[in-house]
Amino acid sequence: NAGVTQTPKFRILKIGQSMTLQCAQDMNHNYMYWYRQDPGMGLKLIYYSVGAGITDKGEVPNGYNVSRSTTEDFPLRLELAAPSQTSVYFCASSLGQGREKLFFGSGTQLSVL
């Protein structure tokens, strides 16, 4: 049982480049999330999805886009990378919201230079 799988683990981008962070879960969870983690700031929600075809903005969505065409996959797109997007990105999934625990991937460390 793989849980939540994120790829790549590390990436270096140049300013203005684009990339997609991949996230897949095999637990048939409806809810999926993208967080970014910056030192001393905790985790901030970028986007989330409550099911295939349904996405919504979180606390820090600027500079990112998402899609959810299947229950399993929830990719995060950076269109024009900026140094402010240097961070560690975590994908997570859950069966529901509120009381349900989140299952996290192991993260993607992204540097924009």
Add this chain to the structure above:
Amino acid sequence: AQSVTQPDIHITVSEGASLELRCNYSYGATPYLFWYVQSPGQGLQLLLKYFSGDTLVQGIKGFEAEFKRSQSSFNLRKPSVHWSDAAEYFCAVADMEYGNKLVFGAGTILRVKS
């Protein structure tokens, strides 16, 4: 919106000593509260959660937390710390005004010295 405060950025304890990590939240009613742990290079893992009932909750790895409404706190404790407990710990609250999505504190980094 709710907020979560973890006052201690770093804590260092000796192996075998007791541990208490502080967490304060802002919310009027009884919130859904969580503690997650992040080992180096890993994603977060749920340690324990509180929704209602007994204010002392037990979690995995020998951790417990106590909900104190009067102090708006949900502190994490462990009687005897092991070197493997070195990690970053996050307190989180489900924000009822934000669709029950989790709001995380800034985290506390625990160092264990032998």
